[in-house]
Amino acid sequence: MKYQITHTTDYLYEFPATLCHNLMFQIPVDLDFQKVEEYSCEITPKPSSEIERVDFFGNKYLYFSVERSHKNLNVRSRSIVDLGIPAWISLKAEETMPWEKVVALLHTTSTPVDIRQYYLESNHVQFVHGITEYALKSFTPGRPIMDAMLDLNSRIFKDFAFTPGFTDISTPLEKVFTHKKGVCQDFAHFSLACLRAIGLSARYVSGYLETLPPPGKPKLVGADASHAWIALYIPGHEWVEFDATNNLLVSDKHIRVAVGRDFADVTPLKGIVYSGSEQEMKVSVDVRNLLDK
Secondary structure, three states: OEEEEEEEEEEEEEEEEOEEEEEEOOOOOOEOOEEEEEEEEEEEOOOOEEEEEEOOOOOEEEEEEEOOOEEEEEEEEEEEEEEOOOHHHHOOHHHOOEHHHHHHHHOOOOOOHHHHHHHOOEOOEOOOOOHHHHHHOOOOOOOEHHHHHHHHHHHHHHHOEEOOOOOOOOOOHHHHHHHOEEOHHHHHHHHHHHHHHOOOOEEEEEEEEOOOOOOOOOOOOOEEOEEEEEEEEEOOOEEEEEEOOOOEEOOOOEEEEEEEOOHHHOOOEEEEEEOOOOEEEEEEEEEEEOOOO
8 A cells, every 4th residue: 555644744833932842643654555656745934943863762853943933834755655464464363472482582681671661651651540451351361361361451442432622632541541531542552552451462553544434425635644553562563553542453554753751752742832822723634545546
């Protein structure tokens, strides 16, 4: 599958801002099954400084600053990405290692720290009351780890309602769990909390997924959105990705941008603005399948 992704962010300030510093995580990564054919970014007004870097987790990101008065800021990134089918699609879930053995391996010094760090709590992934019990309904004694994870994925999909506007990034996980409502980033954080609470390593994945229009209706430009899902560490198979929002074992329709402990590590665009006024932000994401006829 080949996709073109256009991610546009507009900031409008009530009064001119004199300075802003920003970090942008919108650069897709090259993997065995994902190749970035093109990437570009246009920023208006033109930045005073602009530097591409790699963070602690191996993600590419862009730092830029605008050091003169401006009343609006427009950031438009564009990528073309070719996706293949990940190796984990051919895995037989019932033949993967029992999850308790994975926990035991993770809690030894023979497992690298960059894997073990993902079984800890983080800013948006807290071990709230009842989370362990919820996880253990899927992770029963001796159950193969991938089989258990697919069951957990399915239960979250059935138990939680996709409800835009009910939460924002500051909404506590406890509220999401209590009301069983939220959006993709909430379901990703909840999945991570379930897995980490029982000692497994799992990380947050940010990226894009094409949104298809209803049958017979045209696709609207900008109707897509950033997406979030999770990757679970399975020894011998590395990081295997699951999408609870859509009850999927991730295949060749998810475009990966960055990984981290949670959303705070991979926010698409964040920064500091020197301004004495309110600001309005509008985001538009368009994901196009270039192979559709």
